[in-house]
Amino acid sequence: MSTITVKFFARLKEQTGVAEMTIPAEKIQTLNGLKHYLVSQHPDWEIDLGHPMMAAVNQSMVNNNPDLNAGDEVAFFPPVTGG
Amino acid sequence: MIHIAVQEDDFSVQKEYDRLCEANSQDGAIVFFVGRVRDVSERQEVTAMTLEHYPGMTEKCLHELANEAKTRWSLSRIRIIHRVGRLLPAEQIVFVAVSSPNRGAAFQGAEFLMDYLKTQAPFWKKEESPTGAHWVDAKESDRTKADQWIKNKLK
Numbered sequence: 001m002s003t004i005t006v007k008f009f010a011r012l013k014e015q016t017g018v019a020e021m022t023i024p025a026e027k028i029q030t031l032n033g034l035k036h037y038l039v040s041q042h043p044d045w046e047i048d049l050g051h052p053m054m055a056a057v058n059q060s061m062v063n064n065n066p067d068l069n070a071g072d073e074v075a076f077f078p079p080v081t082g083g
Numbered sequence: 084m085i086h087i088a089v090q091e092d093d094f095s096v097q098k099e100y101d102r103l104c105e106a107n108s109q110d111g112a113i114v115f116f117v118g119r120v121r122d123v124s125e126r127q128e129v130t131a132m133t134l135e136h137y138p139g140m141t142e143k144c145l146h147e148l149a150n151e152a153k154t155r156w157s158l159s160r161i162r163i164i165h166r167v168g169r170l171l172p173a174e175q176i177v178f179v180a181v182s183s184p185n186r187g188a189a190f191q192g193a194e195f196l197m198d199y200l201k202t203q204a205p206f207w208k209k210e211e212s213p214t215g216a217h218w219v220d221a222k223e224s225d226r227t228k229a230d231q232w233i234k235n236k237l238k
Contacts, residue, residue, distance in 0.1 A: 060140075075140070077207065082177070082200060
């Protein structure tokens, strides 16, 4: 597999209009790099992705800038509100 | 024993309590919390609430929270049930329960699980009101409450 899967949830899914998409892995090295790439491909997402946001890589929450590899699943979502 | 469920169906507090107690004569304390849908929020009247979640990560996250709680306190059994989908006011949303030999660990463990669930578990609430639907914002007070457990992790 040579792609990275990107998922959006809640308000972010509504704003981008995307629940799930795939990105060529060779374009992406890190999580921040992924965000920059998404905005470069969809300039109208810049504001939406600029709001306070949480991220998970392979279904574990991350709060730094991890490296990404082909086959990874990255999710972006607003601060959670369960419970 | 850790039991985690993310489901649309309602749950029975009695049945869950029975599971915590059956074949269990070592634990002297059971503590549980139930979260319910309220008919008002910060803004206005709430007529319904829809819970979205991240399938796959949700269950994994709740398991991690339960394991974390077990490393901090003497908790024998943990049961967490979180509903998703569209719920009406007064409906049950979440059930968090622990059993322990003593009540100190039981009270703290249950509170810790709820505080962390509210800031870590990938669920999002959308409230319906007479004027439309809106996503609930995360509360600063929930973040502060969860952070206290980080500072308190000295034992």
